[in-house]
Every structure is written in structure tokens, then in C-alpha cells.
Amino acid sequence: MLQKKVCMLGSFSVGKSSLVRRFVESMFDEQYHTTIGVKVDKKVVNANDEDLTLVLWDIYGEDVFQKMRMSYLRGMHGYLLVVDGTRRQTLDDALRLNDRVVSEIGKVPAVLALNKFDLTDQWEIEPDRETQLAAAGWTLERTSAKTGDAVEKAFLHLAQAIMAK
Amino acid sequence: MAEQAQRRAFEAQAQEKPTHNNHAYEELRHLIVAPEQEGIATIQERLDNLEKRTADVSVVVAEAIQMRREKGDDLALAAALAPTIQETLRESVRRDPHVLADALFPVMGPAIRKSIAETLRGMLESFNEALEHSLSWRGIKWRIEGFRTGKPFAEIVLMHSLLYRVEQVFLIHRETGLVLNHVVAPSAPAQDAAMVAGLLSAIQQFARDSFQPGQTENLGNMTFDELQIRVVSGPNAVIAAAIRGHAPEAYNLAMNETLEEIQRHYSSALAHFTGDPGPFRAAEPQIARLLETQYREKPPETRRPRAAMIAGAIAAVLLLGWAGYSTYLLIEWSRFLSELRKQPGIVVVSYTKDGRTFHIQGFRDPLSEDPKKLISQAGLDPDSADLQLAPYYSLDDAIVARRATALLHPPAGVTLSAKNGELIPEGSAPQNWIAQLEEKAPWIAGVSRVDESHLQNSSLRQLNALRGTLESVVLLFPLGRAELDSGQETNLAQSEKNIRALIAQAVPLRQVVTVELVGHTDITGVEAANLTLSRERADQIRAALLHNSVNSAILLPRGVGTSQPLHDESSEEGRRLNRSVTFKVTLSPLPAAGTASSASGAAPAN
Structure with a gap:
């Protein structure tokens, strides 16, 4: 089966691990996050009629105490x-992080997941902003780790983008 | 250079003539030298133009070096190029060490290994030799080995304990951490290879970032209790092995060799890897070989065929059984022989064992125990004994007693024993047997004396009993008279019978019986009259006995009057008993044959 290395990137507590926990196969303890800053999981998706193993490197969210290790990417x-999606700041941080990733690693397929969409009343991302991002070439998905909305779709879109490359 | 000077002089000369025929001359000159001039100009330009000159040299540089080498002048060329090449390499390393490291990787590994292997071989060879020629029992073997090689025992044990099991081998793409291939030993637990490979890569990365920033070396070993992860890395691929136990350092050699082989065979696939592990399926036999190495350290003796081991065990058991049984027999026989030696009447001089037969030589008294019976009693097979016992007369006390018994036939109640040549009869025997004993005993082999102190003469006892009975009889008389009281006849008759029996029994005992008839009176009357009366009473009894044909010679009547009263006379009963006749028996040995008849036959006149 084809395998692809996929990283989960984003600020601290945006829900990366929640997305992973609910929708992927896990065998390692959450402690790996705090010890070595990454936890490896697996998700099998079917993209373009082909099964694909996504090896997910769920990388510890960046915060004031810990810088992300670029070498993991x-x-x-x-x-x-x-x-x-309920903290606008995390979008700005994510885009800055994205710039760093692109400059160090190069351009690779990516999907932007606007998570916690179940909390619509606290949503801080304006529709205009989403339009701008889409126009800039981003594949956007409004996901909810809580309800499971669009999470599969986000992984699937990413897998398709990788396969199309 | 000379040619150039000549040409310049010629041109100067031509310019100095501005005359009319200059044109014609110019034309002529042009016709003559123009082609050469153009050629010269072209050459001049090629010489002056650096770019062109470089292009020209580049065409011939390889051939020039080749030609120079063929001329056999290598050293000068090498010397000329060396500083440049050294500088080039240095610069290359300074810029990016990976380029050179990657280029050298396939050659460096083997070269280093070869050098290390050479160093180790000498040491290992001595070990291997010691191993091959040692005993099969491992513990002793290792001790002997330690002794032989002069190495500490612990080191020997350690060397032999390098048993390990490679449970899983991962072939991982170095950059992405994706698994290219994965093999698991039979029955070993297997985890999800994709996730394990990913996390192994992450840990490697973490270690590298945390402890060796800027370095490219990988974490070689990770140990978790009994499980060890060995990792070897190449430019594009990593092999990780999960090992339970302690694999020797040499195992890394095998890993490195495999990795280099894979790097070589799959260099293109590795460089252009996009997540498809398909091309690396063919590498499975190579990495599976790393699983097999676990059996390398197994001691060869465990591979012995089972049938041979069972046969060996049975043979050993039989051998042990046979040895045990033989030892048991030997012990039992030697115990029997020591018992046999204690037997009276048997003397063991020597014994030998010949196969299953025991030959026993010696002597045996016919009266001793039957040796065959003794063998049976000891639980041994009498047929396996060859007894060569010559007959003899034993002087053992027990045999002497047995012999005396056989010859003397002692009556019931009499036992014979012997001690140091003395025969000791015990019990009660009649006189005639005692006479026989005294006559025959000295003739019995082994008897030198007879101790009769424990032997009672039953005939003598009977005689004494009769004597006692007779002496207790009191024949009563009426007051003042010498005739028996009425009713005393029975007593008299019984006394008579007893006297006859006494005489008869005294004969074999060679005794002469004398019976005194003692007449008594009570104190009534004067003593002189009483003496007479007492004598009359005794005579009266004698007459009665003589009347019944009792030998008169042995009856001695006498009267004692009141001098020997039987009872005190304070009562009428006492006085009555004193009016009596009693018997007193005397036994004396029979005199010599000549006087015997007169003593027993002639009766005194009184």
C-alpha cells in the first residue's frame, strides 16, 4: 500500500490531537507529545480508488514554552x-507557521482545517477571510473533532492533493 | 617570437613607401601574403582570447593527461595535481560534507569492517579452537576453557551467553520515516510497522536535534529492559532491528552489510521514493537474513538428533544399571563371605570371581552349616557359587559341642556346650548316661575335659529322695511295750518297700546302704528299762523286716532310750511320738571288689 507522511501542524490546543484521536489508529501514548514533541499515528484513506496509508506525525503545538522542531517535517x-476557528489569533499564527514551513521544506500539498466548527456562536473567522484564503490557493475545511464533521473529508482532500501531485 | 619581429619589420617597411606604385605593390602583397596573414590573425586571436584558449585546451586535456600517464611519468603529474585535489576535497567537505560522505559510504563500510575483522580474527580463532576441542558438558567445558585460554571464567561464560533473538527488522526510508519493508520472526509479537517506523524516525530525529545538533550520525542503540533496538543508517535508508537478549557487536556488521547491499541495489528507488514500498518487497530475503542470525550462537550440541540422544540415554541407563547390579552383587557376595568366615566349622582360604561364578576355596567340618543353604538365605544364587571345601575336624566350640551331642545322645533335658576344649553338660541325667559320658567324652575330638558341675545326677537324687522318705517314717508303739501299735503295719510295709528300692538304686551308684533302726521311749520309767525297751522295739522291727527277706546285714538295730527324743514330752502327743522306731540311712561308696561281698553279704551277729 502506498504510504505518505503527513504532519499535523498548528498552534497549541487547536484540536490537532482531538482530530487524530477520533479518526485514526493509535498505538502510542499521548505522553510522546510532551516528551519528544511528536506522536505517530496512522490513517488509511481511499483516494482516487486507491487505498493509502497516511502516517500522521501529530506535532506538538507551538507555544511560548516549546518551539516546533522543523526536522520532524x-x-x-x-x-x-x-x-x-473560535480564536482568530490561531489562524494568523498558523499562516506564519506555514510561511516558515514553505521556506524551509518547500511547497507540499496542504489542507487548512478550521476546527471547532461546532462552536458556531464563538466563530471568529469571517466569511471574507475564508474567501481570501481560498483565493490564495488554500483548500479549506470547517471541521469539528467533537461531532466528526468534515474530518474524514479533510484527510481525504489532503490525500487527493498528495496523489495529484 | 622571431617570426613575429620579422613580420612587424616587413609591415613598417611597406608603410614607409607612399608612392604611386604603392597600390600595385599592396595588391601584389595582398595576393601573396593575405592568406597567411589571415591565418596568423586567427591564431593571434585564439592566443589572445582566454575563452577560446580554454576551449582548445579542454578538448585535449583528458588526452594530454592520458598521454602523460602512458609516458610513465605519473609521479610528476600526481605531484602537480595533489595540492589541487586536496584543496578540492577540503573545499567540498567544507561546503557540504554529505556529498563526499555519501559518495564514500559504499567503500568506507567494507574497508573499516575489513580492518576490524582482521584484528578480531586472531583472537576469535583461538577461542573457536578452544571451543571445538572441549568436552561436551558445558560447565566443565567453560572451566577448562578458562584454564586453557587463561581468560577469566566470567568472560568465557559471557561469550557463550550471547544468545539472542532478533524479533523484528525494519527497513525505513530515512527522510520520510516511512517503512519500506518489515519482517517479524515466527511467533514474535508484531506491532504496526508504519507507526513504529515513524516513531523510531521521530526518536532518532529527536535525539539528533537534542544531543548532537548539526550532526548526521544516528542513534545506534536503544535499550528497554530485555529489548534492544539496533539502528544502522545509510544515506537514504535505515535498518532497525528489535532484539531480545544481547546480540554481539558483530551483529551490527551483518546489519551494515545488508544496508549497504540495499543502498547499492535500490539507490535509484530510494532517491526517488514517493511512498510506494512496492520496489522494496524484493529486499525481504536480505532483511529476513538478519532474523536468521539469531540461530548463529546456538550451541551445536542442541542440534543432536533426538533418536541418538534417546539411544544414548538408554545405553547410559543400561550401563548404569549393569554397573549398579554388578556392584550390588559384589557387595552382597563380600558380605556373604564375611558371614561365611564367621561360621564355625568353615574356613575360607581364598575366593575368586570368574565372570558370574564365585570360586570359594577352604575347609569344612561335616557338622557345620550347609554353605549352599547359607547362600540361599543371603538371597544369592547358589548355582553361581563353586564351593571347593575340603573336610576337616573343626575344634570350634560350637562344632565340638555338636560333635559330642551326636556321639553321646544326651537324654532330654541335658544340653552339651564346649569352651576351650572343655565339654560342659548341663541338666539332669541318670547315672548310667553320666557313666557313659565320663567314659566316652575324652575320646571325642576337641574334648579334653568334662565339667560336670552343671550336671545333676538324677539317680542320686532319687536315692536321696527315698532316703528322706524313709527317715521321716515314725513307727509308733504303745506305752511300755515292744509291739507295734495297731494300724502301723501299713507304715512298716511301705518302709520295707522303700528299703528295698533304696538298696536296688544304690547299686548302679556303687553305694552301700546301711539302715539303722533306732528305738525310742518316752520318759516314763527308769532309763535302764527304757534303754532295754527301746532296743526291743528296734529288734522287733528288724525281725519284721527280716521276716520279709530284707538283707539282714544292712539292718542295724539300736536302742537310745530317751536320749534322742523326737519331740518334747510336755504333751501326750509328744510322748506318743517318742514311743517309736525311726530309720537312719547311711550311704557309703562300694569298697573294692574283694570286700564288696562281705560288706554287703555278711550280716553282723548283733
Whole structure:
């Protein structure tokens, strides 16, 4: 089966691990996050009629205490950039992070997941902003780890983008 | 250079003539030298133009070097190029060490290994030799090995304990951390290879970032209790092996060799890897070989065929059984022989064992125990004994007693024993047997004396009993008279019978019986009269006995009057008993044959 290395990127507590926890196969403890800053999981998706193993490197969210290790991104085939839709700041941080990733790793397929969409009343991302992002070439998905909305779709879109490359 | 000077002089000369025929001359000159001039100009330009000159040299540089080498002048060329090449390499490393490292990777590994292997071989060879020629029992073997090689025992044990099991081998794409191939040992637990490979890569990366920033070396070993992860890395691929136990360092050699082989065979596939592990399926036999190495350290003796081991065990058991049984027999026989030696009447001089037969030589008294019976009693097979026992007369006390018994036939109640040549009869025997004993005993082999102190003479006892009975009889008389009281006849008759029996029994005992008839009176009357009366009473009894044909010679009547009263006379009963006749028996040995008849036959006149 074809395998692809996919990284989960985004600020601290935007819900990366929640997305992973609910929709992927896990065998390692969450402790890996805090010890070495990454946890490896697996998700099998079917893209373009082909089964594909996504090896997910769920990378510890950046915060004031811990910088993300760029070396973990080496060789990745794509990434899911996760944003907390109820905190606009996380989108800005994510885009800055994205710039760093592109400058260091190069351009690889990516999907922008606007997570926590179940909290619509606290949503801070304006529709205009989404339009701008789409226009800039981003594949956007409004996901909810809580309800499961669009999570499969986000992974699927990413897998398709990787396969199309 | 000379040619150039000549040409310039010629041109100067031509310009100095501005005359009318200059044109014609110019034309002529042009016709004559123009082609050469153009050629010269072209050459001049090629010489002056650096770019062109470089292009020209580049065409011939390889051939020039080749030609120079063929001329056999290598050293000068090498010397000329060396500084440049050294500088080039240095610069290359300074810029990016990976380029050179990657280029050298396939040659460096083997070269380093070869050098290390050479160093180790000498040491290992001595070990291997020691191993091959050792005993099969491992513990002793290792001790002997330690002794032989002069190495500490612990080191020997350690060397032999390098048993390990490679449970899983991962072939991982270095850059992406994706698994290219994965093999698991039979019955070993297997995890999801994709996730394990990913996390292994992450840990490698973490270690590299945390402890060796800027370095490209990988974490070689990770140990978790009994499980060890060995990792070897190449430019594009990584092999990780999960090992339970302690694999020797040499195992890394095998990993490195496999990795280099894979790097070589799949260099293109590795460089252009996009996540498809398909091309690396063919590498499975190579990485599976790393699983097999676990059996390398197994001691060869465990591979012995089972049938041979069972046969060996049975043979060993039989051998042990046979040895045990033989030892048991030997012990039992030697115990029997020591018992046999204690037997009276048997002397063991020597014994030998010949196969299953025991030959026993010696002597045996016919009266001793039957040796065959003794063998049976000891639980041994009498047929396996060859007894060569010559007959003899034993002087053992027990045999002497047995012999005396056989010859003397002691009556019931009499036992014979012997001690140091003395025969000791015990019990009660009649006189005639005692006479026989005294006569025959000295003739019995082994008897030198007879101790009769424990032997009672039953005939003598009977004689004494009769004597006692007779002496207790009191024949009563009426007051003042010498005739028996009425009713005393029975007593008299019984006494008579007893006297006859006494005489008869005294004969074999060679005794002469004398019976005194003692007459008594009570104190009534004067003593002189009483003496007479007492004598009359005794005579009266004698007459009665003589009347019944009792030998008169042995009856001695006498009267004692009141001098020997039987009872005190304070009562009428006491006085009555004193009016009596009693018997007193005397036994004396029979005199010599000549006087015997007169003593027993002639009766005194009184």
C-alpha cells in the first residue's frame, strides 16, 4: 500500500490531537507529545480508488514554552494545518507557521482545517477571510473533532492533493 | 617570437613607401601574403582570447593527461595535481560534507569492517579452537576453557551467553520515516510497522536535534529492559532491528552489510521514493537474513538428533544399571563371605570371581552349616557359587559341642556346650548316661575335659529322695511295750518297700546302704528299762523286716532310750511320738571288689 507522511501542524490546543484521536489508529501514548514533541499515528484513506496509508506525525503545538522542531517535517508529503476557528489569533499564527514551513521544506500539498466548527456562536473567522484564503490557493475545511464533521473529508482532500501531485 | 619581429619589420617597411606604385605593390602583397596573414590573425586571436584558449585546451586535456600517464611519468603529474585535489576535497567537505560522505559510504563500510575483522580474527580463532576441542558438558567445558585460554571464567561464560533473538527488522526510508519493508520472526509479537517506523524516525530525529545538533550520525542503540533496538543508517535508508537478549557487536556488521547491499541495489528507488514500498518487497530475503542470525550462537550440541540422544540415554541407563547390579552383587557376595568366615566349622582360604561364578576355596567340618543353604538365605544364587571345601575336624566350640551331642545322645533335658576344649553338660541325667559320658567324652575330638558341675545326677537324687522318705517314717508303739501299735503295719510295709528300692538304686551308684533302726521311749520309767525297751522295739522291727527277706546285714538295730527324743514330752502327743522306731540311712561308696561281698553279704551277729 502506498504510504505518505503527513504532519499535523498548528498552534497549541487547536484540536490537532482531538482530530487524530477520533479518526485514526493509535498505538502510542499521548505522553510522546510532551516528551519528544511528536506522536505517530496512522490513517488509511481511499483516494482516487486507491487505498493509502497516511502516517500522521501529530506535532506538538507551538507555544511560548516549546518551539516546533522543523526536522520532524523532513520528507513529509503533505500537512494538515489546523486552526481553532473560535480564536482568530490561531489562524494568523498558523499562516506564519506555514510561511516558515514553505521556506524551509518547500511547497507540499496542504489542507487548512478550521476546527471547532461546532462552536458556531464563538466563530471568529469571517466569511471574507475564508474567501481570501481560498483565493490564495488554500483548500479549506470547517471541521469539528467533537461531532466528526468534515474530518474524514479533510484527510481525504489532503490525500487527493498528495496523489495529484 | 622571431617570426613575429620579422613580420612587424616587413609591415613598417611597406608603410614607409607612399608612392604611386604603392597600390600595385599592396595588391601584389595582398595576393601573396593575405592568406597567411589571415591565418596568423586567427591564431593571434585564439592566443589572445582566454575563452577560446580554454576551449582548445579542454578538448585535449583528458588526452594530454592520458598521454602523460602512458609516458610513465605519473609521479610528476600526481605531484602537480595533489595540492589541487586536496584543496578540492577540503573545499567540498567544507561546503557540504554529505556529498563526499555519501559518495564514500559504499567503500568506507567494507574497508573499516575489513580492518576490524582482521584484528578480531586472531583472537576469535583461538577461542573457536578452544571451543571445538572441549568436552561436551558445558560447565566443565567453560572451566577448562578458562584454564586453557587463561581468560577469566566470567568472560568465557559471557561469550557463550550471547544468545539472542532478533524479533523484528525494519527497513525505513530515512527522510520520510516511512517503512519500506518489515519482517517479524515466527511467533514474535508484531506491532504496526508504519507507526513504529515513524516513531523510531521521530526518536532518532529527536535525539539528533537534542544531543548532537548539526550532526548526521544516528542513534545506534536503544535499550528497554530485555529489548534492544539496533539502528544502522545509510544515506537514504535505515535498518532497525528489535532484539531480545544481547546480540554481539558483530551483529551490527551483518546489519551494515545488508544496508549497504540495499543502498547499492535500490539507490535509484530510494532517491526517488514517493511512498510506494512496492520496489522494496524484493529486499525481504536480505532483511529476513538478519532474523536468521539469531540461530548463529546456538550451541551445536542442541542440534543432536533426538533418536541418538534417546539411544544414548538408554545405553547410559543400561550401563548404569549393569554397573549398579554388578556392584550390588559384589557387595552382597563380600558380605556373604564375611558371614561365611564367621561360621564355625568353615574356613575360607581364598575366593575368586570368574565372570558370574564365585570360586570359594577352604575347609569344612561335616557338622557345620550347609554353605549352599547359607547362600540361599543371603538371597544369592547358589548355582553361581563353586564351593571347593575340603573336610576337616573343626575344634570350634560350637562344632565340638555338636560333635559330642551326636556321639553321646544326651537324654532330654541335658544340653552339651564346649569352651576351650572343655565339654560342659548341663541338666539332669541318670547315672548310667553320666557313666557313659565320663567314659566316652575324652575320646571325642576337641574334648579334653568334662565339667560336670552343671550336671545333676538324677539317680542320686532319687536315692536321696527315698532316703528322706524313709527317715521321716515314725513307727509308733504303745506305752511300755515292744509291739507295734495297731494300724502301723501299713507304715512298716511301705518302709520295707522303700528299703528295698533304696538298696536296688544304690547299686548302679556303687553305694552301700546301711539302715539303722533306732528305738525310742518316752520318759516314763527308769532309763535302764527304757534303754532295754527301746532296743526291743528296734529288734522287733528288724525281725519284721527280716521276716520279709530284707538283707539282714544292712539292718542295724539300736536302742537310745530317751536320749534322742523326737519331740518334747510336755504333751501326750509328744510322748506318743517318742514311743517309736525311726530309720537312719547311711550311704557309703562300694569298697573294692574283694570286700564288696562281705560288706554287703555278711550280716553282723548283733
